[in-house]
Amino acid sequence: MNGTAVLHSIIDGVLTGSVYALMATGLTLIFGVMNIINVAQGIFVILGAYLSYALSVHLGIDLFVGLAITIPTLFVVGIVVERAFLTRLKGPERVVMSILVTYAVSLVIEGVLNLVFSSNYVELHAWYVNRSVKVFGTYLPYIYLLGFAMAVVMLTALYVMLYRTRFGSSVRASLADQTSAALVGINVKRVSTICFGLGVAVTAAGGMIYGATNAFNAASSYDLISRLLVIIVLGGMGSLGGALVAGITMVTIEDLVGVVWGPVWSNLSFFLILVVVLSLRPQGLFGKQSVRVA
């Protein structure tokens, strides 16, 4: 262990953490607006990665250019899933049922992906995946920097949309209180559908970066979804800023633990931090105190 390694792991953590923050923001947006825990988010990330893989291997389309196809595709997939299955869920056990439904959806997608791509691990390749640049005495693959830039751009776009547009106000109103939002004339159903689509669409971008930085197969989704869930719970469910901060912090700490105590402990630290934080602050870092409903 030395200073450079620590610095390197912090830089790494912030760069990859931002990508996790992007995927987690989609998940927390869906929870905040719709009260749905979308455990299919993990398999959507992998689906996005496989779409980028198919485009780059079979059609020779560059990974970033391919996003112009994969992001809209996943947006549509999200809307279809929401319309077909999630709008049917009603009643007090809605949140739990949403977990089961999205889990079932993810099983089916996992099966289809295994069928089409087999369960062998694959990786995305491009010139910027394999080359590095020297920063502060350590080598960083270009893809980390590009992924960070992309995450920043997309998160900024998302925030501008949420805080500077009329649609964004409707979303934030629905986040705060669905009934009141409906009362002032917001079409909460439409807002929900679009939010689900958006929340899923960001996984296309996240999935591409994930696939370029990790070897993956369909079963990688379990690892992903558990991390993403931890991030949104830690940030406070439904808190967009919380997902951002928690995503970057958690991945950075994980990388640091990996350097200081060894990679065996890095995975574990991720979940242990959550357990510790929640014992001190049950509502998460930025979550609102749970209030009584109905």
Place this chain on the structure above:
Amino acid sequence: MPRLRNVWWLVALGALVLFPLIETNPTYTTIGVFTLIYMGCATSWNMFSGYSGYINLGSAVFYGVGAYTMTLLSDHLNFAGNGDQFWLIPVGGLAAMIVAVPVGLVALRVRRHTFVVITIAIFFVFQLSAINFSFTGGTAGLQLPLIPWLETNFNKPFYYAALAIVVFATLLSMAVRRSRFGLQLLAIRDDEDRAAGLGVKVFAVKLTGFTMSAFAVGMGGALYALFLGQIYPQFVFNPIFDISIALMSIFGGLGTLTGPLLGALVLESMQQYLAIRFSNGAYYLIVFGSLFLLIVLFMPQGIVVYLGEWRSRSKARRVEGALVVAGEAS
């Protein structure tokens, strides 16, 4: 009416007792053992999660702890590999209960939605620990001393041990349901704040229920380890187990007594059958996932409630019909 009900329980028990005597094909008795293990675990899971509404998606923690307790103890206490290891099954259950206390202390501090997620997180802490620590054998897993029985009746002792767990879990769940404690759990499900306001010590009740439900699940895990003779962290700490147990109870009827039993009976035997039928894992996932979707979407309250409603509806129709006839006659 209650007497008729008791008769049905006895008939069901009789059928389960007779099954391995009539059906000796080891393929089917193996399915029988797994199905019974799941029936016991689902009933025990439902005793906490179904009654209180706190859906635990980390029940594999108890299952895995039971399995590792069985394996490590039979290794370190030098069990020779005769039938004595069956006595370690309740020890596995106790170990799971001991683990449940700190887990519950952390997880039960949060409200329902977050509870679901934190149980998943705690599950991964255990799975990753089992993979990382050396005393668990890591990903290579651990072996148990082989039990040298004749292959023809090999399944029978395991089958009856599993059946004993099912009977235990059912009786316990029944007793809880009828007790003051069970009412407190149900009150928490319906309205936790009001229950607290009326003097229910909600945290203590939740923690007790959570810990109690760990026992039979831990025993199930211990029996599973003994039955298979070897364990791997990813199979005893298995996310599919977490979700299957919940699904079985919801499919049968969350919070009902017969629901988890029926749900596990139907789903686990079907799952085992599908696994044999579709040796390609991908088809299996697609078929299982689709069935799962259909069940959750079209029978969200479970088959027990669904059948009950259907029966009372048809009864109501009959009564209504009789009234119409009576009205016309007058």
